[in-house]
Amino acid sequence: MKNILLLGAGKIGCIITEMLSSTGDYFVTVVDKSELSLSRMPKNKHVECVQVDVTCKEKMLQVMDGKFAVLCACPFNITKYAAEVAAEVGVHYLDLTEDVETTRFVKSLSENSKAALIPQCGLAPGFISIVAHGLTKGFDKLRNVHMRVGALPKYPSNALKYNLTWSTDGLINEYCNPCEAIYQGELVSVPPMEEIEEFSLDGIDYEAFNTSGGLGTLCESLSGRVDNLNYRTVRYPGHRDVMKLLLQDLRLVDRRDLLKEILESALPITYQDVVLVFVNVDGYINNQLIQKTFAHKIYSQEINGVLYSAIQITTSAGICGVLDLLATGELPQSGFVKQEDISYNAFIKNRFGRYYASPEGENNLFDAE
Structure with a gap:
C-alpha cells in the first residue's frame, strides 16, 4: 500500500479520496486548513485527515515525510507552495492547475528533482x-x-x-x-x-x-x-x-x-x-x-x-489514473512529465481512466500510438 498526501478537501478532493482509498492500494492523508471541509471527507480505515495550512513549509515538510506522492487539489495560487516542498524532499508531485505561470514554475523545479513532477492532471488541461x-x-x-x-x-x-x-x-x-x-x-x-x-x-x-x-x-x-x-x-x-x-x-x-x-x-x-x-x-x-x-x-x-458530478469524476479520474501509471512504473520516475507524454491507450485501460471510456469504435483512432 502506497501512502499518498492529498492537499485540498474540496469537491474534487472528496472524490479523489474516495477513488483512491476504496481500492485498498492507497492510504490517503488529506490536508486542509478548514476543519469543516475535512469533516466531509470519506471515512474509512485508509483515510486520515490533518488540519494544516498548505502554505506553511514547516508543517508541509512534516506531513510529506514518508509519502510516495503528493496530489494537490488546491486553488492555483496555492499550488506553488506544495510543488516547491515536494521537489525539495523528493516526493512525486501531481496537481490539477490550469494556470500557465504555475506550470512554468513547476517545470523550473524539475531540473534537479529526484522525483516526477506532473502538473495539469485534470480534464483540461489533462x-x-x-x-x-x-x-x-x-x-x-x-x-x-x-x-x-x-x-x-x-x-x-x-x-x-x-x-x-x-x-x-x-x-x-x-x-x-x-x-x-x-x-x-x-x-x-x-x-x-x-x-x-x-x-x-x-x-x-x-x-x-x-x-x-x-x-x-x-x-x-x-x-x-x-x-x-x-x-x-x-x-x-x-x-x-x-x-x-x-x-x-x-x-x-x-x-x-x-x-x-x-x-x-x-x-x-x-x-x-x-x-x-x-x-x-x-x-x-x-x-x-x-x-x-x-x-x-x-x-x-x-x-x-x-452521486458525484461529471466534472468531479473526470477531474479526479485524470489525476488518479496518472498516479496509478506512475505507481506501476509506466511513467518516468523523475523530472518534468507532460500530459502528452501519457499514452491514451494506457490511460483509458486504467481502472480510473475507464471513466473516460470513449464511444464504441473510436479507440481505433489511437492505434497509431
Whole structure:
C-alpha cells in the first residue's frame, strides 16, 4: 500500500479520496486548513485527515515525510507552495492547475528533482492533451488541432446557463488571462473570451470561445509540427456575452474577489451535469488530407453509493489514473512529465481512466500510438 498526501478537501478532493482509498492500494492523508471541509471527507480505515495550512513549509515538510506522492487539489495560487516542498524532499508531485505561470514554475523545479513532477492532471488541461496528442500520431504533416471542452449543467436555469461545478478561482482565472495558441505556425497570445464560434452536437447548440490554460504544454510539444492549434471552452449560447458584460463592461476583471463572491452567492452547485470533450485533428497521411475527430460526453453517476458530478469524476479520474501509471512504473520516475507524454491507450485501460471510456469504435483512432 502506497501512502499518498492529498492537499485540498474540496469537491474534487472528496472524490479523489474516495477513488483512491476504496481500492485498498492507497492510504490517503488529506490536508486542509478548514476543519469543516475535512469533516466531509470519506471515512474509512485508509483515510486520515490533518488540519494544516498548505502554505506553511514547516508543517508541509512534516506531513510529506514518508509519502510516495503528493496530489494537490488546491486553488492555483496555492499550488506553488506544495510543488516547491515536494521537489525539495523528493516526493512525486501531481496537481490539477490550469494556470500557465504555475506550470512554468513547476517545470523550473524539475531540473534537479529526484522525483516526477506532473502538473495539469485534470480534464483540461489533462485528459484533453492526452486525447489530442494521441490523435496526432500517424500524421505525416499536421494542419489543425482544435480542442473543445465544456462542463455544463444538464438543466440550465439562469441567464448564464451555468452552475458552479468546480473551482470558482480557476473559472475566473481562465476567463481573464491571455491564452496561448499556434496560428500559421507561430506561437501567439490571444485574448480570452474572444473568437467565439457556434456548433451543434447531438441536436444541442453550443458556443465556444478562448480561455486560458486548456492547452497545457501542447504549444511547446507541437511547435514546428502544426499550422494551427487552439483551445476553447464550451458553453450554452449566450453565456459568453453575459460574462463579458461582468468582466469587461463592469470591470469586475479588476475585482476578482467581488466577482467570486457574486458567483458563489448566486449560482448553486449542481451534481446533474455533463462534460463534453471534442477534439478535431486534420492533416496529411500518405499525401491524403485526413480528419480524425474524438467526441464524447460524460455524465454524473454514483460511485460507491454516492452521486458525484461529471466534472468531479473526470477531474479526479485524470489525476488518479496518472498516479496509478506512475505507481506501476509506466511513467518516468523523475523530472518534468507532460500530459502528452501519457499514452491514451494506457490511460483509458486504467481502472480510473475507464471513466473516460470513449464511444464504441473510436479507440481505433489511437492505434497509431
